[in-house]
Amino acid sequence: MSSQAEMPNGALNHHSHIVVVGAGAMGCYFGGMLIKAGHKVTFVDVNPEQIATINTRGIILETDDGLHQMPATAALAKDVSVPAHLIILFTKTLHTNVAMASIRHVITPTTVVLSLQNGLGSAERIGHFVNADRIVIGTTLVPADLKEHGYVVSHGPSKSQIMDASLKFPAWLSDVEKLLNKATLTTEIEPEISSVIWSKVAFNAALNAICAITGTTVGRLAVSPCFRELARNVVHETVLIGEANGVSLDECYIWNNVEMAINEHPNHKPSMLQDIEAARATEVGAINNAIVDAATGVGMDAPVNRTLGQLVALTEQVKCH
Numbered sequence: 001m002s003s004q005a006e007m008p009n010g011a012l013n014h015h016s017h018i019v020v021v022g023a024g025a026m027g028c029y030f031g032g033m034l035i036k037a038g039h040k041v042t043f044v045d046v047n048p049e050q051i052a053t054i055n056t057r058g059i060i061l062e063t064d065d066g067l068h069q070m071p072a073t074a075a076l077a078k079d080v081s082v083p084a085h086l087i088i089l090f091t092k093t094l095h096t097n098v099a100m101a102s103i104r105h106v107i108t109p110t111t112v113v114l115s116l117q118n119g120l121g122s123a124e125r126i127g128h129f130v131n132a133d134r135i136v137i138g139t140t141l142v143p144a145d146l147k148e149h150g151y152v153v154s155h156g157p158s159k160s161q162i163m164d165a166s167l168k169f170p171a172w173l174s175d176v177e178k179l180l181n182k183a184t185l186t187t188e189i190e191p192e193i194s195s196v197i198w199s200k201v202a203f204n205a206a207l208n209a210i211c212a213i214t215g216t217t218v219g220r221l222a223v224s225p226c227f228r229e230l231a232r233n234v235v236h237e238t239v240l241i242g243e244a245n246g247v248s249l250d251e252c253y254i255w256n257n258v259e260m261a262i263n264e265h266p267n268h269k270p271s272m273l274q275d276i277e278a279a280r281a282t283e284v285g286a287i288n289n290a291i292v293d294a295a296t297g298v299g300m301d302a303p304v305n306r307t308l309g310q311l312v313a314l315t316e317q318v319k320c321h
């Protein structure tokens, strides 16, 4: 494996050591696609069974172009010793701090940390461990369902949008974009990243929360007009709050993404629903509740998001205890 010394200025290329932190649905999908494209990837997780299965069976991806199985390496954070050129963080947002602290020893001054986690506040959380000028934030519409440990199902079109958190557009940002696109993880650089993140949080605040509460997929809910009415109210309220926080948002664009998910990803279980089914805490704190906090910060209320946040909390309590 190449050492950091062989990568002047932290340039990212085919020899880079990529550490995927969080070997769940998204981590296995992105990491698996990168291995398939020839990259050296180490998966880090806290679940010993997940680690053992990945080490023995590799990563299995079930996608529109068939079934792919790739040998892979996974470990607990403490057992990874090779410095990371790129860390791709795919834990749930509520585990970001613990995960970043556990992997601190492989972070060098040139390590880039990429987060496509849902919700608000990722750059701030990662910023406790890495300078903003080495953090890449963004969003992804990739739908990933974990069927078994290391086995991910992902169908339908998708794309990711990224930008460095310091908004300086460094040269290596294009390396990250190229690296992902070469692995057919369709990605574009989007300088208006706050708009992108707020647009995605509006989308997740509607779809993820409603699916988690009702226990079903977008495809099944979309037959009811009241689903669209509720989802529209969530998106509208979130847009007003985002704009009051100085973020420019296009409600039609967000709604088109909701319609895209209804039509193209009907059977995907949004990640919040996957959490409820696995009796895990959800990301409602970084999604609906974070929108409520952003509203409070500018003297507004967010009754629709507040109610959905409460319903998700009740659902968690019923299913997870």
Ligand SMILES: NC(=O)C1=CN([C@@H]2O[C@H](COP(=O)(O)OP(=O)(O)OC[C@H]3O[C@@H](n4cnc5c(N)ncnc54)[C@H](OP(=O)(O)O)[C@@H]3O)[C@@H](O)[C@H]2O)C=CC1
Pocket (backbone or CB within 6 Å): 021, 022, 023, 024, 025, 026, 027, 044, 045, 046, 047, 050, 090, 091, 092, 093, 095, 098, 099, 100, 102, 116, 117, 118, 119, 140, 141, 142, 143, 144, 145, 146, 270, 271, 274, 283
């Ligand atoms: N799934 C999807 O379709 C999409 C998800 N996202 C976002 O991507 C992020 C990841 O989601 P997803 O892949 O679904 O989540 P998963 O729950 O499937 O995977 C997260 C993984 O991280 C592990 N983990 C927990 N704590 C740590 C830690 N301290 N160090 C290392 N690993 C840890 C979890 O283990 P354990 O289960 O034992 O806690 C789990 O294996 C979320 O922010 C989500 O909102 C975005 C777009 C689509």
Ligand SMILES: CC(C)(CO)C(=O)C(=O)O
Pocket (backbone or CB within 6 Å): 118, 140, 141, 142, 143, 144, 204, 207, 208, 261, 268, 269, 270, 271, 272
């Ligand atoms: C795949 C997508 C876009 C659908 O809600 C998502 O963000 C999630 O599952 O969390």
